[in-house]
Amino acid sequence: MRNIALKLMYVGTAYHGWQIQKNAVSVEETLEKAIATVVGHGVKCVGAGRTDAGVHAEVYIANFHTSSTIPCDRLPLALNTRLPDDIVVTRATEVGGDFNAIGSCLKKEYTYRIYNSRIRNAFFVNRVWFYPKYLDEKVMQSAADRFVGTHDFAAVQTVGTDVRSTVRTVHYFDISRTGDMIECRVCANGFLYNMVRAMVGTCVYAAEGKFPPEAVSDILAGKNRTAAGPTSPPGGLYMTKLWYEEAVL
Incomplete structure (x- = not known):
């Protein structure tokens, strides 16, 4: 075969x-x-x-x-x-x-896109998270930096998910803005259920002033899903890169 x-x-x-x-x-x-x-x-x-x-x-x-x-x-x-x-x-x-x-698969990259504008764009329906309140991408990046490394990510996993371990290694979590579009690129050796969307929601909460970026470290240590930000909508999430030893890409 x-x-x-x-x-x-x-x-x-x-x-x-x-x-x-x-x-x-x-x-x-x-x-x-x-x-x-x-x-x-x-x-x-x-x-x-x-x-x-x-x-x-x-x-x-x-x-x-x-x-x-x-x-x-x-x-x-x-x-x-x-x-x-x-x-x-x-x-x-x-x-x-x-x-x-x-x-x-050695590692994966997901990209989450937020359209941060006061007026929505009809062509982005189900393709981005339309977020009309201004977000400071620098604050978001400061929060994102706390996710990088090997941690227990139970705080950003959907409650009730059955997995052997909630420990993962995040290689990078980079947030950038081009005009009204914010891109959140995160790479890890594996992801928990809704992990990326909850990480993005947590960075958004930090940008809104719900808690300081430094609090992300304590949120992870507490392993309590309710302490983190919301799970962002699915339409803004894309799988964007995969790594393999064999040449399949």
């Missing part, structure tokens, strides 16, 4: 996240159906991460096993003719049998 890694992108607005759901349409289900029609048998995809409902991916990796002999350079076009317009496969690569899109 060949192991094929697909590089794709998708707009998550119409989907209930990546993972297959019983009563809702997911990216995984939609992709698996398209692959099955191309290779002639059912497949199970492994995705790089569980993006939530409404979250987007500018870059995403999924892999599947197949007995098909279709050349990799023909797979993207064949799949894209069977996929909706909001999911696009850009590359297919044959990888080693042990490659796993999530298990082989």
